[in-house]
Each structure stands twice: as C-alpha cells, then as structure tokens.
Amino acid sequence: MSEQREQFQKSVEALVEQVKSWSEPHDWVTKEYPKKLRNGSHELFVVPSLVLQRGPVRVILDPVAYDVPGSEAVVDLYLMPAYDDLASLYLAAGEWTIHYPLPPDVQETHSEPETKSLPLSEATINQVLDSIAAHAESSV
Amino acid sequence: MPNRRFDWHEHIKDVEKEYKAARLAVDRLAAGLTASPDAITDDETRAYLRNADANLEGTYIVRLFAAFEAALRSYDRARHNDPTREQVASVLIDTTGGRRRQGISATVRQGAHEVRIVRNFWAHESDEAPPPMSIADARRRLQLFLSWLPDEWP
Numbered sequence: 001m002s003e004q005r006e007q008f009q010k011s012v013e014a015l016v017e018q019v020k021s022w023s024e025p026h027d028w029v030t031k032e033y034p035k036k037l038r039n040g041s042h043e044l045f046v047v048p049s050l051v052l053q054r055g056p057v058r059v060i061l062d063p064v065a066y067d068v069p070g071s072e073a074v075v076d077l078y079l080m081p082a083y084d085d086l087a088s089l090y091l092a093a094g095e096w097t098i099h100y101p102l103p104p105d106v107q108e109t110h111s112e113p114e115t116k117s118l119p120l121s122e123a124t125i126n127q128v129l130d131s132i133a134a135h136a137e138s139s140v
Numbered sequence: 141m142p143n144r145r146f147d148w149h150e151h152i153k154d155v156e157k158e159y160k161a162a163r164l165a166v167d168r169l170a171a172g173l174t175a176s177p178d179a180i181t182d183d184e185t186r187a188y189l190r191n192a193d194a195n196l197e198g199t200y201i202v203r204l205f206a207a208f209e210a211a212l213r214s215y216d217r218a219r220h221n222d223p224t225r226e227q228v229a230s231v232l233i234d235t236t237g238g239r240r241r242q243g244i245s246a247t248v249r250q251g252a253h254e255v256r257i258v259r260n261f262w263a264h265e266s267d268e269a270p271p272p273m274s275i276a277d278a279r280r281r282l283q284l285f286l287s288w289l290p291d292e293w294p
Contacts, residue, residue: 033146062150064157081287082280083153 005039008066008073011091012047015075019050019061022122023129028052035063051080057133059086077128079136086132089120096120100128142292143218148211149283155207156279159200166193198262201278205229205259208252208282211289212236218293229256238288248288251281 020030035049050061058080066073073091077098078084087100101115118124170193173179173186180186212232217225219237227235233252238244255278260266 035150036147062153078153081149082283083149083156084276084280 002039004067005045008063009045009047011073012063012075015089015096016048016050016061018120019052019125022125023052026054026126026129028054028129033060037063037065052129054129054133057136059129059132061089077132079132087128098124098128100131142294143211143214144292145211145286145289146291148207148214148286151211152204152207152279152282152286155200155204156275158203159197159275162200163196166196195262197275198258200275201255201273202259202262204275204278204282205255208255208286211286215289215293229259233285236289239290242288244285244288248281248285252285255281 016032024030029052031051031053032048033051034046036044036046038044047063049063052059052061060078060080060083062076062078064074064076068074071090071092072094075089075091076085077087077089079086087098089096089098096119098118098120099115100118118128166189169189173189180189209229209232212229213225213227215236216227216232217223230253233249233256236244254270255273257266257270258273258278261268261270
C-alpha cells in the first residue's frame with residue numbers, strides 16, 4: 001500500500017469519526033458506508049463515507065481523492081438523494097478547511113457564487129450543516 | 141457479491157465530475173487559443189476542438205445515462221433471476237418497481253424519460269432536438285429515480 005494512500009485512508013477515517021462526534025449532539029443521525037475507490041494503478045481500496053440525516057434533510061460526506069494539486073485530500077458534501085454539490089473539504093498541512101458557497105439569499109452579488117473558507121471545527125461544520133438544513137428542500 | 145445502490149449513485153456522480161474536469165480543460169484550451177492562435181496550427185484539429193466544445197455536455201449525458209441504464213439492468217436481471225435478460229431503457233424505466241415493490245412516482249419516471257430522450261438525441265438515435273438539459277439537471281433526475289431502488293440486490 002502506498003504511503004500516500006494509507007495516509008489518505010487514515011485522514012478520512014479520522015475525519016468521519018470527528019464529524020460524527022461533532023454532529024450527533026446537534027440531532028444529526030449518522031451512518032457510515034464503505035466507499036470503493038481506485039488509485040492511479042487501478043488498485044481498489046475502501047474508505048468510509050458518512051451519511052447524515054436530520055428530519056427530511058440527508059447529506060453525504062463523500063471522500064473524492066488524495067494527492068490533488070494544492071491539497072493532500074478532498075472530501076465533498078452532497079445533498080441526497082440528488083447528489084447536489086454543497087461544499088468541499090480540503091486537507092492541507094494536516095488541517096481540514098471547508099469551502100462552502102453562501103446561500104443565494106445572503107450573497108451580495110449574483111455574478112459568481114461567493115464561497116466561504118472556514119477551518120474545520122465543531123462550530124464551523126455545524127454552522128454549515130445548519131445552513132444546509134435551513135436552505136435545503138426536503139431530500140427524503 | 142450484491143449490487144449496492146450506493147455504488148451506482150457514486151458512479152453517476154463520478155461521471156458528472158469527469159465532465160466538469162473536461163469542461164475546465166476545454167475552456168482553458170479555447171481561451172489559450174484565443175490568446176495564442178498559433179498554438180494549434182492544424183485546421184482539422186481546430187475544427188474538431190470546436191465540435192468537442194459544443195458536444196461535450198451531450199457526450200457526458202450519454203455516459204451518465206449509460207451508467208443509470210446499467211444500474212437498472214442489473215436490478216432488473218436480479219429481480220427476474222435471469223442474468224441474460226435484456227430490456228430497452230424505456231421499458232426498464234416504466235417497469236422498475238421500488239423499495240418494498242412500491243411504484244416509482246410518475247413525476248420521477250417522467251424525469252428519467254426526459255433524460256432518455258436527450259440521450260437519444262446525442263447518441264443520434266433521434267433527429268428531433270429535445271429542450272436543452274444541463275448535465276446537473278440530468279444527474280439530479282437519474283439519482284432521484286435510483287434512490288427508489290432497494291439498498292442492495294443480489
């Protein structure tokens with residue numbers, strides 16, 4: 001197993017555990033799903049993804065790739081079941097940052113969607129999840 | 141090994157992401173050619189680059205629908221316990237049930253049929269141009285349909 005891939009798996013496992021422990025006290029019900037990924041040599045490996053549900057709103061924290069330019073890992077957040085893009089988490093220098101497009105009603109201009117970059121913490125992930133829940137249509 | 145619906149959802153999302161990467165690459169190349177017209181001197185390649193640009197979203201909608209159709213075919217074969225069973229996409233959409241055999245809503249089925257019609261146009265199975273549909277809209281309709289299938293099947 002390559003060192004980078006092993007590190008990616010460990011980072012994603014730690015992220016999933018962290019997001020579970022931060023979101024569950026805020027009434028999000030979580031469930032892990034093993035996700036199959038292939039590396040550049042087409043070798044299959046498995047990392048956890050995490051589905052979070054509160055009321056009718058379901059989102060998935062979905063590992064995407066490692067060793068991408070400017071980042072050690074990328075994990076996306078989608079609204080289910082349509083898989084609409086919500087946010088992306090990037091790992092750099094061992095720290096996760098969440099990039100979240102502001103909802104249209106709080107954007108000052110309508111030309112390009114404005115994106116907020118926040119260091120990942122219990123407060124910021126719940127801020128983003130609360131905003132998603134407030135603006136999402138029923139996703140069940 | 142059982143088929144997991146989750147894996148099919150992921151596969152469809154991956155196709156959309158490949159489209160976004162290809163869109164970015166083609167847009168960058170086109171912008172580069174505007175700035176440096178001599179970067180590609182072969183006229184035929186320049187002409188096909190214009191076609192690639194114009195047809196990119198349609199090309200990926202064909203791939204998106206192929207992934208969706210493969211998911212439905214896999215479920216249909218498992219449901220009928222017949223690994224060689226072949227049904228056309230329109231029949232698969234109309235006859236696929238749902239969780240606990242409940243019917244899939246007419247609105248969701250119609251959404252998938254509309255993507256199928258767009259696929260037919262881009263795959264040159266039909267000359268009749270359908271209303272425009274973005275790849276995000278197509279992905280949303282197909283994922284909604286798939287979400288009605290059971291979590292897994294044999």
